[in-house]
Amino acid sequence: MSEVVPVAHPPVLALRGITKRFGGVQALVDVDLRVRAGEVVALAGDNGAGKSTLVKVISGVSPADRGVIEWEGRLVQIKRPHDAHALGIATVYQDLAMCDNLDVVGNLFLGREIDRVGVLDEVEMERRARDLMRALSIRIPDVRVPVAALSAGQRQAVAISRSLMGAPKVLLLDEPTAALGVEQTSHLLDLIEEVRDRGMAIILISHNMGDIKAVADRVAVLRLGRNNGLFDVSTVTQEQIISSVTGAADNAVAHRSKGDEEAWP
Amino acid sequence: MSRGGPHRDGGPAGPGSPGPITTDRERRAARGWRDSVRQYALEVRGSVRGGERGPLLVLAGLLVIWIVFQGLDDKFLSPRNLSNLSVDIVGTGLVAVGIVFVLLIREIDLSVGSVSGLAGAAFAVLNVNHGVPEWLAVIVAVATGTAVGAFHGFFHAWLGVPAFVVTLAGLLIWNGLTLYLLGASGTINIDEEGLVASLTSRHFGNDLVAYAVAALGTAGYFLAAHRRRSRHRAAGMPYRTEGDIGMRTGLLAVVAFAGAHTLNRFQGLPLALLIFLVVLVVSDYLLRRTRYGRRVYAVGGGVEAARRAGIGVERVRVAMFMVSGTLAAFGGLFVASGLTSASPTTARAAGSGMLLINAIAAAVIGGTSLFGGRGSPWSVLLGVVVIQSIASGMGLLGVQDAVQFMITGGVLLAAVAADALSRRAQARRGRP
Ligand SMILES: Nc1ncnc2c1ncn2[C@@H]1O[C@H](COP(=O)(O)OP(=O)(O)OP(=O)(O)O)[C@@H](O)[C@H]1O
Numbered sequence: 001m002s003e004v005v006p007v008a009h010p011p012v013l014a015l016r017g018i019t020k021r022f023g024g025v026q027a028l029v030d031v032d033l034r035v036r037a038g039e040v041v042a043l044a045g046d047n048g049a050g051k052s053t054l055v056k057v058i059s060g061v062s063p064a065d066r067g068v069i070e071w072e073g074r075l076v077q078i079k080r081p082h083d084a085h086a087l088g089i090a091t092v093y094q095d096l097a098m099c100d101n102l103d104v105v106g107n108l109f110l111g112r113e114i115d116r117v118g119v120l121d122e123v124e125m126e127r128r129a130r131d132l133m134r135a136l137s138i139r140i141p142d143v144r145v146p147v148a149a150l151s152a153g154q155r156q157a158v159a160i161s162r163s164l165m166g167a168p169k170v171l172l173l174d175e176p177t178a179a180l181g182v183e184q185t186s187h188l189l190d191l192i193e194e195v196r197d198r199g200m201a202i203i204l205i206s207h208n209m210g211d212i213k214a215v216a217d218r219v220a221v222l223r224l225g226r227n228n229g230l231f232d233v234s235t236v237t238q239e240q241i242i243s244s245v246t247g248a249a250d251n252a253v254a255h256r257s258k259g260d261e262e263a264w265p
Numbered sequence: 266m267s268r269g270g271p272h273r274d275g276g277p278a279g280p281g282s283p284g285p286i287t288t289d290r291e292r293r294a295a296r297g298w299r300d301s302v303r304q305y306a307l308e309v310r311g312s313v314r315g316g317e318r319g320p321l322l323v324l325a326g327l328l329v330i331w332i333v334f335q336g337l338d339d340k341f342l343s344p345r346n347l348s349n350l351s352v353d354i355v356g357t358g359l360v361a362v363g364i365v366f367v368l369l370i371r372e373i374d375l376s377v378g379s380v381s382g383l384a385g386a387a388f389a390v391l392n393v394n395h396g397v398p399e400w401l402a403v404i405v406a407v408a409t410g411t412a413v414g415a416f417h418g419f420f421h422a423w424l425g426v427p428a429f430v431v432t433l434a435g436l437l438i439w440n441g442l443t444l445y446l447l448g449a450s451g452t453i454n455i456d457e458e459g460l461v462a463s464l465t466s467r468h469f470g471n472d473l474v475a476y477a478v479a480a481l482g483t484a485g486y487f488l489a490a491h492r493r494r495s496r497h498r499a500a501g502m503p504y505r506t507e508g509d510i511g512m513r514t515g516l517l518a519v520v521a522f523a524g525a526h527t528l529n530r531f532q533g534l535p536l537a538l539l540i541f542l543v544v545l546v547v548s549d550y551l552l553r554r555t556r557y558g559r560r561v562y563a564v565g566g567g568v569e570a571a572r573r574a575g576i577g578v579e580r581v582r583v584a585m586f587m588v589s590g591t592l593a594a595f596g597g598l599f600v601a602s603g604l605t606s607a608s609p610t611t612a613r614a615a616g617s618g619m620l621l622i623n624a625i626a627a628a629v630i631g632g633t634s635l636f637g638g639r640g641s642p643w644s645v646l647l648g649v650v651v652i653q654s655i656a657s658g659m660g661l662l663g664v665q666d667a668v669q670f671m672i673t674g675g676v677l678l679a680a681v682a683a684d685a686l687s688r689r690a691q692a693r694r695g696r697p
């Protein structure tokens with residue numbers, strides 16, 4: 001697998017030995033992951049494999065117990081959402097947590113409102129919200145409706161716009177297509193390719209092999225909180241990924257992870 | 266006024282907050298008050314169907330209450346009684362504004378009645394028994410409320426004890442402390458000429474004051490609405506029609522000047538009412554127009570989202586209990602001022618829950634939700650007028666306490682039931 005990795009570019013984000021436990025549950029054990037600019041890495045794995053936990057580690061919502069995080073080659077600490085945001089990591093969470101009582105503009109700018117000496121500049125925020133929606137060709141009938149009144153797809157679109165607002169370098173998407181219809185999914189995949197082509201690094205969590213095949217460059221598999229394979233999407237078959245996800249390929253794990261170690265010195 | 270208010274931007278979107286704004290350019294051209302009225306009627310009908318309790322429904326209820334009591338006793342709508350009403354609402358009203366801050370983050374503060382009693386007693390003991398200057402005793406009394414709120418907030422936000430338990434314990438603790446403070450001296454009469462007594466007794470005898478306040482409020486509203494309109498227009502966004510702004514300003518002017526006229530027929534604008542209005546304007550602005558206020562609504566509308574957006578949820582929680590304690594104490598000074606005394610009897614009454622229930626009912630009747638994230642301080646004005654009208658009418662008719670308790674409890678229950686029903690109706694329509 002080492003040949004698929006262009007060695008010239010150092011990864012923008014690299015995780016090594018990430019370990020996290022919740023009480024008795026070992027959610028993550030010695031997980032490694034790296035992603036380069038302009039690359040989509042899919043993260044696959046069964047329910048409870050630890051994908052969302054890994055996302056929360058990277059986004060600072062619930063930091064790891066052990067392990068190191070490198071950002072553009074230097075060691076960093078991500079202890080709070082603010083740290084991740086300051087580095088340029090944006091996240092769309094699986095549960096799309098939003099403030100249902102606030103409108104689209106309010107949610108887009110939550111935590112980074114535009115203000116003049118503490119007083120909200122609603123006009124400017126609304127203007128930028130519209131511009132952003134237009135640039136991403138997202139159709140929301142009215143940016144002043146409370147998000148609770150939006151459809152699942154629209155909520156997803158708002159969540160993604162929100163994550164793209166600060167021009168991040170790494171985008172984490174936790175099962176973004178799970179609630180979407182066919183057309184909305186293909187629109188989202190287009191969007192992912194577009195931001196990838198602008199040089200953003202993307203970690204895409206998905207159970208959908210079709211989506212992974214469509215946009216990802218590499219796919220990393222987690223199983224029971226551990227790395228269970230790293231594949232080049234252009235050469236791997238769907239069956240190989242699935243057997244790695246389900247553990248049918250457990251026999252192969254030993255030499256797979258060896259191969260990974262070679263790829264990741 | 267309730268639920269995110271009539272403004273289009275700013276503040277959290279109330280359901281139906283697209284409001285009477287015409288996004289459609291052609292309709293925008295068709296200005297005039299007729300369209301505004303028709304549009305407003307449509308909006309109200311839509312929001313009622315959508316399960317939203319508009320202020321109009323409460324206004325209609327208030328009208329019924331006034332007509333019934335006026336029919337039973339023709340002194341009810343006299344300038345004297347209305348003027349007294351406008352002073353009597355202030356104590357409960359201030360406490361209720363504090364409750365709104367806590368309800369917005371989806372919590373409850375059951376201790377406000379006791380805290381208001383504590384503040385009155387602390388003031389009386391310090392000023393009358395210990396000769397502390399009035400201004401200093403007032404500051405200490407109000408700061409006591411702030412400290413009590415911080416105490417509750419600490420237990421709730423940092424130790425994770427549910428707020429209703431913390432403040433239920435507080436209800437007893439602070440009431441006990443009040444009785445303890447007053448225990449040695451019994452009833453303390455406060456200086457009838459002093460600062461605290463004047464909070465409720467002072468009226469601006471000069472007619473011009475009431476009219477000036479009415480004019481200022483109306484002009485302020487008009488200028489703000491107009492400025493917002495021009496900014497939206499300049500940015501190419503939907504904006505209110507001239508006719509719409511005109512109609513709203515007109516309605517406000519009618520209410521404001523009719524009120525001023527009525528007050529002037531008795532003793533003029535009461536200082537208490539002026540203070541209450543200032544508190545409402547300031548707290549509404551703070552909550553709906555500032556970055557900090559947006560955080561408060563965010564915590565009430567989605568804790569997880571707020572936390573991920575980097576909002577210090579715990580800090581906001583503590584701060585809201587501090588606001589609630591502060592306003593409870595401030596309101597308590599108005600209660601003490603109205604009685605011109607602090608006594609074990611009134612302290613027991615403060616702990617009995619009447620003031621607490623009235624304050625919660627006032628907030629909820631006006632449209633602040635028990636389920637968090639919805640409402641505004643302005644909702645208190647309407648709610649507290651309803652509550653105080655009922656209390657005042659029952660007082661005029663000499664209804665006995667036992668019946669008053671049952672009626673007040675029933676009103677609270679009806680208000681929260683309406684809140685819960687409207688929430689369910691909204692959930693059916695995919696709204697929070
Ligand atoms: N806050 C928490 N407290 C306790 N256990 C947790 C917590 N969050 C996750 N876990 C546990 O950690 C493990 C990994 O969960 P995680 O949500 O990361 O899985 P996932 O790969 O995202 O699954 P899915 O595909 O269902 O989203 C699970 O066993 C889960 O029960």
Ligand SMILES: [Mg+2]
Nearest residue numbers: 051052053094
């Ligand atoms: Mg998950």
